[in-house]
Amino acid sequence: MTKIGKVAKEQMVRELSKELKGSPSIFITDCTGLSTSELTKLRNKLKPNKTSYMIIKNSMGKLSLKDIPNGDALLPYIEGTVGVAYGPDPAATSKVLIGFSKESGKLTVKGALMDGKLIGEQEIKTLSQLPSREVLLSRVFGGMKAPLSNMASVLRGIIREFVYVVHAVKEVKEKSSEQK
Numbered sequence: 001m002t003k004i005g006k007v008a009k010e011q012m013v014r015e016l017s018k019e020l021k022g023s024p025s026i027f028i029t030d031c032t033g034l035s036t037s038e039l040t041k042l043r044n045k046l047k048p049n050k051t052s053y054m055i056i057k058n059s060m061g062k063l064s065l066k067d068i069p070n071g072d073a074l075l076p077y078i079e080g081t082v083g084v085a086y087g088p089d090p091a092a093t094s095k096v097l098i099g100f101s102k103e104s105g106k107l108t109v110k111g112a113l114m115d116g117k118l119i120g121e122q123e124i125k126t127l128s129q130l131p132s133r134e135v136l137l138s139r140v141f142g143g144m145k146a147p148l149s150n151m152a153s154v155l156r157g158i159i160r161e162f163v164y165v166v167h168a169v170k171e172v173k174e175k176s177s178e179q180k
Contacts, residue, residue, distance in 0.1 A: 039083075
C-alpha cells in the first residue's frame with residue numbers, strides 16, 4: 001500500500017470512529033445482494049430519523065470499532081458485506097432496518113450496540129415493535145395530564161356547588177326580607 005493510500009485509510013478510520021463515538025446506537029447488518037437502488041431506498045428511509053447507513057470494508061470497520069467504548073463486542077459481526085447504521089433513535093432505526101429486511105429479504109440485522117451495551121438480533125426485533133419516541137412521550141404526558149384534568153373537574157364541581165349554595169342562601173334571605 002502506498003503512503004498516500006495508508007494516510008487516506010487512517011483518515012477514513014478516524015472519521016468513522018468519530019461518527020460512531022457520537023452515536024448512541026450502532027447497528028451492524030449483512031447487506032449481501034442489495035443493489036445500489038435498494039441501498040439508496042434504505043438510506044432514504046433512515047434519513048428522517050437522522051440515521052446514517054454506510055457499507056464498510058471489514059478491516060476499516062474493525063479498526064473503527066476498536067476506538068469506541070465496548071466496540072469490541074461488535075467485532076464478531078464484521079464478516080462478509082457489512083453495513084453500519086448509526087443514529088440518535090435506536091427504536092426508529094431498528095424499526096426501519098427490520099421493516100426493510102422483511103421487504104427486501106436481503107438485509108439481515110446481525111447485532112447492535114446501544115449506549116455501550118450489545119444487543120442481539122432478537123432484542124433488535126423486539127425493539128422495532130416498540131411505538132415511536134413521539135408516541136411514548138405523548139402517552140407519558142397524557143398520563144401526567146389526566147390526574148390534573150380530573151382535579152380541575154373536581155374543583156370546578158366544588159366551585160359550582162358553592163355558587164349554588166350562595167345563590168340559595170341569597171334567595172332564602174330575599175324571601176325572608178320580603179316576608180318581614
